[in-house]
Amino acid sequence: MHELISPTIINPFWHNALAGGTHEGKVLDSETVELHGVVLKVATWEKVTLVPGDLVYIHVGGDLTFMTKEEKEKRDEEKRISAERLARIRKRWREIEEKKESEHKQRAKEFNESLNIPVNWRPDIKMVMSGLSENSMGNGMNRRSVYHVLLLDDLKDGRLKRSSPSFLCTSKNGSNGNKNWNIYEEDYDRWTMEHKVTCKQCIKIAKRWEKDEYRNLS
Structure with a gap:
């Protein structure tokens, strides 16, 4: 960007109308450009070649700066390449x-x-009050939450009895006494796909069904 020097007195309405934007100006000669009727002088320390009649792009802000058409095209191309590279990186990520x-x-x-x-x-969590606070995830979970086996049917296997819905790791008289599981509308297949059971007690109890007679039950 090259610096411009404005006239000693400049119409404030002109500045306010153009402030914050980049506008097309016109080269008058090797030292001056024009923007909406105001002639601006190129700062003497700027080394830039200007051709009368060419377009320049003037940014009106706290300072007045400009770039030539060629410089703008080069910058736009660099921005395009950078944006494409970033898009590729994001896509790969x-x-x-x-x-x-x-x-x-x-x-x-x-x-x-x-x-x-x-x-x-289906896998589910035991909701905790800390997981419903303002600064929590809002879904009843906290950092120590694990996924349990939530039974959707009554289960009877010898002395092991659970009523639906309840967690495999605790009986109805235990911490399942309250309705403290999540209720979602997602289907069973989606739940088994997304959430691995991590409750050690649920996994320990489930080991009893590794016997052959249970393997084909749904």
Whole structure:
């Protein structure tokens, strides 16, 4: 950008109308340019070649500066290349993140299916009040939250009995006594895809169904 010197007295309405923008001006001679009727002089320390009749691009701000048409075209091209490079980087980043997310979901699905729980269920969390506070995620979770097995059907297996809906790791008389699980409209398949069961007690109890007679139950 090259500096311009305005007349000693300049109409404030002219400045206010153009302030903050970049406008097309016209070269008058090797030392002066014109913008909306006001003649501006190129600062003596600026080394720039001007051709009468050429366009220049003048920015009106706290200072008056300008660039030639060639300089503007070069800057615009550099900005375009930079924007395209940034777009490629962002696209690649999204692809990497999407791949990681897809792989994470697939691993979660495979692990959840390996539990072989003999009734319908889905991963869910036990809601905590700290996860509903103003500075929390607002979904009942906190940093220590784990995903449990939430049973969607009644379960009876010997002395193990759970009523639906309840968590596998605790009985109805335990911490399941209150309605403290998340209620979402997502279907079972989506839940098994997205959230891996991480509750150690749920996983420990589910090991009882690794026996062959339970493997084909849905």
